Amino acid sequence: MPTPPVAERRQHASTHHGITRQDPYHWLRADNWQEVMQDPSTLPADIRSYIEAENAYFAEAFETAHETLVDKIYREIRGRIKEDESGIPSADGPWAYNSRMEEGKQYPILVRTPRDGGDEQVLLDCNVEAGEDYFGFGGGDHDPSHRLLAWSADRQGSEFYTLNIRDLATGEDTGEIIEDVAGGGVWSADSSAIYYSEYDDNHRPFRVRRHVLGTPQADDEIVYEEKDPGFFVGVDETLSRNYIVIDAHDHQTSEFWLIDTRTGGAPKLVSPRLVDREYDVEDRDGVFYILTNADGAEDFKIVTVAADNPAADNWIDLVPHRPGVLILDIILLSQHLIRLERSEGLPRIVVRNLDDGEEWTVKFDEEAYALGMSAGFEFDTTTIRFTYSSPTTPSRTYDLDLVTRERTLLKEQVVPSGHNPDDYETRRIFATARDGERVPVTLLYRKGLELDGKAPALLYGYGAYGHALTAGFSVSKLSLVDRGFVHATAHIRGGMDKGYAWYKNGRREHKTNTFTDFIAAAETLIELGYTSKQRIVAEGGSAGGLLMGAVTNMRPDLWAGVIAEVPFVDVLNTMLDETLPLTPPEWPEWGNPIADKAAYDRIAGYAPYEQVAARDYPPIFALAGLTDPRVTYWEPAKWVAKLRATKTDGNALYLKTHMGAGHGGASGRFDQLKETGLSYAFALSCVGLA
Numbered sequence: 001m002p003t004p005p006v007a008e009r010r011q012h013a014s015t016h017h018g019i020t021r022q023d024p025y026h027w028l029r030a031d032n033w034q035e036v037m038q039d040p041s042t043l044p045a046d047i048r049s050y051i052e053a054e055n056a057y058f059a060e061a062f063e064t065a066h067e068t069l070v071d072k073i074y075r076e077i078r079g080r081i082k083e084d085e086s087g088i089p090s091a092d093g094p095w096a097y098n099s100r101m102e103e104g105k106q107y108p109i110l111v112r113t114p115r116d117g118g119d120e121q122v123l124l125d126c127n128v129e130a131g132e133d134y135f136g137f138g139g140g141d142h143d144p145s146h147r148l149l150a151w152s153a154d155r156q157g158s159e160f161y162t163l164n165i166r167d168l169a170t171g172e173d174t175g176e177i178i179e180d181v182a183g184g185g186v187w188s189a190d191s192s193a194i195y196y197s198e199y200d201d202n203h204r205p206f207r208v209r210r211h212v213l214g215t216p217q218a219d220d221e222i223v224y225e226e227k228d229p230g231f232f233v234g235v236d237e238t239l240s241r242n243y244i245v246i247d248a249h250d251h252q253t254s255e256f257w258l259i260d261t262r263t264g265g266a267p268k269l270v271s272p273r274l275v276d277r278e279y280d281v282e283d284r285d286g287v288f289y290i291l292t293n294a295d296g297a298e299d300f301k302i303v304t305v306a307a308d309n310p311a312a313d314n315w316i317d318l319v320p321h322r323p324g325v326l327i328l329d330i331i332l333l334s335q336h337l338i339r340l341e342r343s344e345g346l347p348r349i350v351v352r353n354l355d356d357g358e359e360w361t362v363k364f365d366e367e368a369y370a371l372g373m374s375a376g377f378e379f380d381t382t383t384i385r386f387t388y389s390s391p392t393t394p395s396r397t398y399d400l401d402l403v404t405r406e407r408t409l410l411k412e413q414v415v416p417s418g419h420n421p422d423d424y425e426t427r428r429i430f431a432t433a434r435d436g437e438r439v440p441v442t443l444l445y446r447k448g449l450e451l452d453g454k455a456p457a458l459l460y461g462y463g464a465y466g467h468a469l470t471a472g473f474s475v476s477k478l479s480l481v482d483r484g485f486v487h488a489t490a491h492i493r494g495g496m497d498k499g500y501a502w503y504k505n506g507r508r509e510h511k512t513n514t515f516t517d518f519i520a521a522a523e524t525l526i527e528l529g530y531t532s533k534q535r536i537v538a539e540g541g542s543a544g545g546l547l548m549g550a551v552t553n554m555r556p557d558l559w560a561g562v563i564a565e566v567p568f569v570d571v572l573n574t575m576l577d578e579t580l581p582l583t584p585p586e587w588p589e590w591g592n593p594i595a596d597k598a599a600y601d602r603i604a605g606y607a608p609y610e611q612v613a614a615r616d617y618p619p620i621f622a623l624a625g626l627t628d629p630r631v632t633y634w635e636p637a638k639w640v641a642k643l644r645a646t647k648t649d650g651n652a653l654y655l656k657t658h659m660g661a662g663h664g665g666a667s668g669r670f671d672q673l674k675e676t677g678l679s680y681a682f683a684l685s686c687v688g689l690a
Contacts, residue, residue: 002060004653005053007641008046016576017597021610023573025638037158037203037627040660051626051637054655062621062654066681069690073479074677078670079417080475088385088397088410091115092377095146106130106668110140110149123149123168134660135667136161139184142168143191144241150194152184157662158627159183159203163196165213178211178220185211186237186244189261195223195235195244203581203629208235208246224248224257224267230584237261238283239332240379245281250585251465254278271312282332283307284354289332290315297321298500302330302339319352326499331373334380336402340373342468345428345440345491345498347371349386351402360405366390368428368442370472389413389473391444391487392421415475423447424481426471431490431517431524437505439517440491440498441524442471444481451529456560456687457486457536459522463494463514464543465589466503476676483689486530492517494543508591508599512606515550522558534560534618537683541565542631542663545622549608549639552617559618561686563679566628566663569608570635572600581629609635612642616649621682623675624657625665633657654682 009024028047035042043051063070083103089096096115099108107126113119126137130153138152138161149168152161163178163185178185178196182205185194193212197205206229209220224246226233231253236245244259246267253275257267270281270288278300279292288310290303302319305311319327324343331338337352349362349371364371369390376385382402389395394413401408425447430438449455458480462469469489477487491497494506494514506514522538525531538559540548545567552562568574575593578584591599604610620643624636640655647653656678658665666672684690 002057004057004061004644005050006644007050007637009645014573014576016593017600019600023638025641026573028634028637028641029632030634033632034201034203037629038156038160040156040626043626047634050641051633051655051657051659054637054640055657055659058654058656062652062682062685063678066685066690069684070674070677070681073680074670074674076417076479077476077673077676080415080419080478081669082414082416085414089113090376090385092142093146095142097142097377101669102127106670107135107137110151112142121168122171124151124166126153129153130668136662136664137667138163138181141184141187143187144189145191148187148191150185150187152181154662156627157625157658157660157664157667159629159662160199163194176213178217183234186235188244189241197233197235200229202229202579204229204585205232205234208233223259228584229578230587231255232585238281239375240283242283243281247280248273249278250588252276252278252588254280256281270310280330282330284332284334289318289330289337291327291330293500295321298504299323299325300327300500302327302337324499326496328496329373331375331384333375333382333384333402335382338373338384338402340371342496342499349373349400351400351405353402362386362400362407364388366393366426368426368471369393370470385410391426391442391471391473391477392424394419394421394473413473419478425449428471429524429528431520433493433513433520434516435513437493437513437517439493439521441521442469442489442491443486443530444477444488445486445530446481446484449486449530453526453529453532453535455484455486455531455535456683456689457488457525457531458539458683459488459490459518459525459536460539460544461490461492461514461518461521461547462540462542462544463490463492463506463518463547465494466496466500468495468497476673476680479680480683483684485683486525488521488525488530490518490521492521492547507589509602511590511602512550514547515554515606518547518551519555519558522555533558535687537561537563537686539563539565539679539683541567541623543568545569545631545636546571546608550606550611552620553608553611553613556615556617561619561621561683563682564620564622564636565665565679566624566631567608567622567636567639568631569639571607572603572610574632574635575599575603580632609639609642612639612646614646614648617643617647617651617653619652619682619686621652621654621679622656623665623679624655625662626657626659628662630663652685 010027012026086100089098095112097112105127110124136154140151149166152163161181163181165174165176182197185196200206206226208224211220231248246257248255255273256270301321303315326342329340373386397411399408427443496503545564548564549569593600622636
């Protein structure tokens with residue numbers, strides 16, 4: 001085996017609340033990190049040298065030895081993807097808009113066809129625009145007149161987007177661009193202007209501007225500016241297109257400002273922000289329909305209020321709060337209100353006729369499944385679209401007629417290499433947490449598995465920000481399952497898999513529940529005979545990477561290996577650095593260790609980087625992105641450096657950093673599959689199957 005690189009130790013101390021901590025790998029944080037996000041070539045030479053040495057070590061010690069296996073897994077997964085595949089057209093006025101993928105190509109092609117019949121028109125071929133380097137497509141939005149397309153792209157992985165204007169009559173960009181946009185833009189009703197949000201110097205979306213076509217970006221009017229660095233700002237529109245929507249939010253509090261597209265003028269506040277109150281707004285016939293957790297509605301409710309007097313004192317319950325039934329999303333149409341809700345860990349769609357108040361539910365039969373719904377471009381319609389899948393059932397897309405209640409199957413995911421759902425078993429089991437809570441765990445494995453504890457397992461988890469893990473179909477997972485793995489997804493606290501309380505009991509002072517729930521899931525898999533100790537590979541990314549670091553410190557004996565993708569492992573130092581993009585907005589999630597000693601002590605007690613100790617660790621594979629603004633590259637770099645210098649075992653420890661990509665890794669659909677192939681090859685090697 002080649003010799004792994006050893007990071008230099010440099011003196012660095014910091015003191016908070018009278019406590020001094022040494023951080024010998026602090027130097028890996030580039031002082032010019034803002035510049036690096038936009039131009040990776042500016043990374044200081046000593047930092048680049050170490051990261052490239054880690055990449056070279058990983059390539060020599062693992063990639064070369066497993067090149068054949070990685071390529072085989074990649075080809076298996078690619079073989080399950082229909083490469084030349086079209087989406088489903090979505091009508092808007094005289095046109096139906098769509099996107100499609102072509103065989104061998106990495107990126108989508110945006111198209112439209114006349115609604116009354118005619119030839120397809122290609123609006124944007126992202127494969128032509130992408131070039132050879134990173135290409136993060138930010139989406140394309142046609143204007144209300146159907147003459148122009150605003151499309152955006154990030155070319156570094158740092159989430160700084162450039163917005164371009166395309167003339168759809170000529171098929172060419174006009175040359176007018178808006179730079180350093182935080183995503184896409186929203187058209188004005190008369191197609192003369194675009195509203196967009198922009199970043200501050202610390203990469204936080206904090207301001208909305210209005211760009212009038214044909215004028216310099218420097219002259220763009222400031223429509224809204226947020227003064228609190230803990231709040232991010234976004235811009236959108238209601239489905240009715242009556243309002244431009246500006247939202248300011250952190251993870252637990254929101255505030256909305258609206259611009260009436262019929263009258264224009266300055267944005268008007270719906271209701272001022274209150275700590276821990278969230279709300280979202282749609283409109284119909286002069287009435288706002290608001291999804292909110294106000295007044296103790298922990299799992300959310302739907303209220304209505306007159307649009308000309310929307311203060312919270314006037315809100316009237318339309319769909320009252322029901323504890324344990326979490327309302328995830330709503331679609332408001334001219335005649336119907338549709339809500340996606342979750343009860344007992346499973347989603348469902350409920351349709352309400354707004355004329356008579358009658359409700360009905362779209363039901364499904366499988367033990368575990370994923371469900372999503374979407375509105376098209378049009379408000380005055382009686383049709384919505386939904387997608388359904390389960391771990392064994394490929395995705396199916398339906399149109400749902402809200403009047404006849406008829407479902408029309410529009411598209412079924414094709415697995416070109418073949419897939420028989422009857423070859424697989426989906427189960428939902430429950431692990432008992434240390435405080436008695438029942439933690440759902442979704443399983444996928446080959447039918448006929450003997451529960452003798454011999455099977456390897458991959459246990460996946462996340463557990464943060466209220467994000468729930470769905471039980472959907474994955475062509476990738478089959479490459480492990482077909483090799484004898486049990487694939488398990490742990491629906492742990494910190495997500496909203498079992499309602500908002502499930503989220504609250506996995507954040508801030510309750511954060512360790514996330515980690516112990518995951519450990520309980522692993523122990524239950526062992527107790528029920530699905531696998532055994534040191535036959536489980538744990539996997540998680542971003543905040544799920546924090547989970548990986550924590551459970552590796554807490555129970556290193558359980559795992560055959562750990563895959564930590566862009567892992568948020570240096571939690572304490574990041575939450576102490578208020579200049580970083582996500583730090584102030586995330587204090588409500590983790591606590592503010594600058595102002596609160598109890599939060600400081602709590603985070604220090606579980607932060608993976610702080611808790612690295614002289615003990616045996618399982619094999620670990622960490623992935624990072626140099627231009628990642630969410631989990632900065634130095635978090636996994638510092639973690640791996642400290643582990644390498646401290647741990648007492650000889651197990652594999654790898655760090656792979658993408659030198660030209662950010663939080664999501666490689667941008668192309670096939671390049672992403674190669675990364676999955678690497679992770680799965682590592683998992684197989686950990687259990688002796690590589």
